[in-house]
Amino acid sequence: MVRWDMNIINNKNIFCIPVLKMITLFAVVLASMATRFYKLSEPEHVCWDETHFGKMGSYYINRTFFFDVHPPLGKMLIGLSGVLSGYDGTFAFDKPGDSYNDKTYVGMRAFCALLGSAIAPLSFLTVLELTQSIPAGILAAAFIICDTGCLTLSQYILLDPILLFFIALSTYCLVKFYSVSHKPFHLSWWLWMAATGFSLACAFSVKFVGLFIILLAGATTVQDLWGLLGELTLTKMTLFRHLLARVVCLIFLPGLVYLIIFAVHLQVLNASGPGDAHFSSQFQSSLLGNNLYNTSMPRDVAYGSVITLRNHRAGGGLLHSHMHLYPEGFGPKQQQITTYSYKDENNNWLIKRADVEHDPSRPIQFVTHGDYVRLEHIQTARNLHSHEEPAPLTKQHFQVSGYGINGSGDMNDIWQVELINQNAGVRIQTVLSKIKLIHYNTGCVLYTSAKWLPKWGFEQREVTCNPDTRDSNSLWNVEDHVNPRLPNLSFQVLAPSFLEKFIESHIVMLQGNSELKPKAGEITSQPWQWPINYKGQLFSGGVKAAYTVYLLGNPIIFVGNLICLTVFLVLYVIWALLEKRGCTLTPKMKERCHSTFGVCCFLFIGWFFHYAPFYTMRRVLYFHHYFPAMLFNSMLSGVLLDFIFQLVEDFFSAKSRVNIYNSSIVISLSIIAHSFYLFHPLSYGITTSSFNTTSNMAGLHWMDSWEF
């Protein structure tokens, strides 16, 4: 059991003077701002993921609905900053490298840089709160300010500076909250706890990796409650109040904030846009400009209607087919049937009677519950077909394929339409009716699994015929309906409530996240590469460009962090062994070790929580995922170096004291500053390739794996 304890406050430190604190804080803020805002507008074109997040900011400004795998807060803030700085949302953000021309993009970058510059001061304050030592804080801040990786990430329109800011803020609030834990239920206690809950919610609303900081807060809370539980002086009632306070501030409050952010998101995005087809028909009916908004189409489906069919599971797509066959080894080589999450000509199906040839001149006959029908794919004129052959992925189910020529097929093309809880004779209605399609010959039901077909199926989703007809994922509804012989009617589609929309958005987001898997043969970044700064990411420029920005940590700082981490672990093990064997330390030494290692353990766990989970993730990973962990590592380095310097100072004789401690701090700071001076072109732009001696990065290409 690892123990940490943040309540030890050592007020004897001579640096602990409020004025000095303020001055240092000011200096840190200044240095942080200066580095982040320098050359902010360069390069004057779209860099790396700005193409996504800039575009999404614009969507908020234009209020068009889109779909993204991340929660909305970060992008909403980007959109907001765009509005405030006079950006009108008209720039396309098509691809990296597009020039901004005269569009005002600096405002959004400045906003990200502003939050990015707050990270170092917040870390400074956190370390100060934990150790009461200004030099430790300065060291931690210097590690962050001078890291080229943090710097690069803060200078562009990205979610990462926003996420890092909220993570740093949460950590600071959490630490502040524990520093006032000696006066429970006091106003400041409530405020800091509420602030913690609020910033946790914000971190989580920017990216789901904010979950890790919630885990850290949760672990410390459990630890804290466990401590309180052991204090037998506290009554059961007080304990209950403690528990309740935490439930309210750290669970309900963040949950509420998260809900509100989503409510704003759904309120702002009220117009139809590129993300529509990921969502259910009901959801779409609430979007301005979508053809399901104030629906105007024939209400009852008749034979000869052209329809699209949407699967009723959350995030289910539209029934789709295309001119490609199932490949060898995946059942008979007939035409593929899939579901697809975008609107497309290939989603259109013609509904025909099963018993007679389709004849457009016959009198209108509506489709009713229990009818036998054929569905013809308009683009390829093949019928929806199934047979007793295993489906491509879900082998327990039957394959569904497109079969026949020009709409004529065989008995296996016949499907029975079934409405839920209805009697014979009831008509099928557009959007409103939930239907099942039961295969006549085999009795199975048209179904879509949540599995993505491999490349041969264009990563669309598998459609099968499920022998278990009660499966809830076998419900479909008619989404678009065209029939020139029927009058267009306006009818009200029941729009889903906020909660339904909220849940549906989340299911779609989770599916989107699980879709982000590395493709076969693609080389992706591996978690083990991150702490050793093995490989970075190209932000702008490239092999032949004259100006390159490359996201890479400052190698000196990364190595320093890694060394500090190892030294901490070694020292901690030694210390724990000494404790366990009952070896005698001086009381002063004992107390110092106890408090330092407590703080370091907290920070180490923070690092661990933000790093280790990536090893279990199967999705595509990038180098920038390491930076939250790097934040904790930097704070740990600051605390540990300060501790070691003090040890050295104590070890040598009293007369040279101040000199050794102070000079070590100064030397470390100057090493960090010099390394920043060396590697600053990574962030501010490498002029030419480093193989060329005239480059400002000449001779600094230390690892073969760096690709600038």
Place this chain on the structure above:
Amino acid sequence: MKPSAIFSLKVEINVVLLGLTLMSFVMRMWRLEEPRGVVFDEFHFGKFINLYLRRTFFFDIHPPLGKLLLAGAGYLTDTNASFPFDRIGDDYPCDFPIWHLRFLPALCGSLLVPLVYLIMAEVGYSHWTALLAASLVLFDNALITQSRFILLDTILLFFTFFALLSFLKFRKIDRCFSLSWWLWMTSLGVSMTCAISVKYSSICTVSLICLIVVYDFWQLIGVKTLSLKTLLCHFLARLSLLNIFPLLMYIGIFWIHLSVLSKAGPHDNQMTSAFSASLEGGLSLITKGQPLSVVYGSQVTLRHTHNQMCWLHSHNQNYPFIYETGRGSSGQQQVTCYGFKDENNWWIVKDPRSSFIGVRDISKRIKNGDIVQLVHGKTGRVLNSHDVAAPMSPHFMEVSGYIDYNITIPEQSLWKVIILNAETEGDTWKALSSHVRFLHLNTSQYLRVTAQQLPAWGFFQFEVATDRGIQHEDNVWNVEEHQYAKVSETGDAVVDCQHVEPFDEGNILTFWGKFMELQMKMLTKSFEIQFEHRYRSSPLDWPLTQRGIAYWIHMESNMQIYLLGNPVTWCTATVCIPVFITILISLVIRRRRKCQDLTEDDWNRLVLTSVIFLGGWALNYLPYFLMERTLFLHHYLPALLCKIMLLAATCEWIHILILRTSAQRSIFTALVVVFFSSVLAAWHNLMPFTYGHTALTAEEIVSTKWMDTWAFLIQR
């Protein structure tokens, strides 16, 4: 108490244990030779036994011990390795010793019952509780079915839980460094290694045991009466018996595995050339006597060393001028990587300074860093690369056989040979053993295989391109077949091939090299396994027996074997997990508030129970949610055993902690009896599917189908 009473008590316990063991043997070995057909995975393991008996090399992602033991049974009974195990359901010939081959898994499966009994008793539970746990194991249909065929799971379970028992015994011994202390620790080390050498999934239980060993040692450090020297002895004893010895034993098992499998077989191609050349027959027939050092004029086939098994290939077809995507190509001759041996895989290593393609001087070996050209043997085109996007991966550059169309694309065919393992294999380029990269001089990119397959115009062979990145395995090549060019067109001296140094196959790959390669391959391959299977299941289906596996069905009747747990046991045990957790949490909180419900002994027993049984269940179950490989019901069996023991333990805790009056206790006992009777009833009802001894009618099968998801087979 009189001494005779103690004596009779002891005999009674032994009778219970003995009775359980005997029943277990009977229930697992009754009509063991039936059905006389290939059942489910016997189809795999039977093949492995055959390969062992024929000493033919094969590759499998599981470590070898389990299969070695099965093959040992085959060897002792003189099984003739001619039965092919082609399909599930094939009938064994009359003289096939199927009983003997199935004996070992059945033995291990039977011993699980007394093992569970002993483990429960060792943790400190009453004999009634132990009896309950052991009987639940005894009457579990899944465990019975799994024990009765040539499968590895019961062997794995036996070793895993024997390790657990050894550990508990070892932990209980007060006198350190006594004989029994050493014996149980050795037994722990051995059974642990055996478990890991059967399947890697046992690592969960083993690491749990190791964690407790570490924790106990940590507590030992805190005992201040022990001198540092004693502590060091403790540490060294654990280090040697629980780390070093298991490691050596593990390597030893692989040594036996590799020395038994000395002949080339169907899986050669999955290994590197050096590995397959070290096997008798196969590649070594070709490489035997071939020259070792590559010189200018060598004729070679170049194999892609890692991952995709293929050879550098070219053929008399050009790249289409315009691809489907609309991009253009150089229109020069295709260079691909081809997965089969072919005449078109031959290349000639040419000296760029001369136009002669034969061998002039065999003493001039090619060294690390030398520049070569590669000429395609059949078409005479030179391996070339240039700044044209590769067909499938436009971010790489195209590689082609150079054709001079008299347009602006000049020949850029110089490649620098970079030997990766120059430190161990020497600075000169050697056939088989040297791993090389080819650096294209003009563009500074490396020759590599991409993961893309070319479309029909490229005959679905793999794409070859050049790429800047150096740090990956896809750009490593090695020479496989090698000969010196004998014909000379210009009349230069022809090399006498008799005088080349013979290829020394003894030195080709040491045991250590083979072991490491095999090990790496096993670890990386096991992540890639993802195939669809009709009876795959998700971990969510397991705890409530929602899905089973059809193992076998008779050709004509409905006689069938279907792997399915005893639903009563499984569901009750699942319910017991939250119940136990609730009890545990409330006890922990009460203890923190200094309410003394438990004696210190009971408390320790509770902690041990939760760590071993609850922790064991969680560690054997939860990791499967993170796995993306195809999972089957039998992966749940280790967790099931933990869960069953937890069930029995929960009963005892409820009995001693929650129930206060004797009336309550009698009711509870009655409930347990009712529960056990329903376990028996469920077992009896599912017996036809467990043993496959009677043919049921379709109606009977449908009426036994208690859950819709059970997919019993019904012949029409």
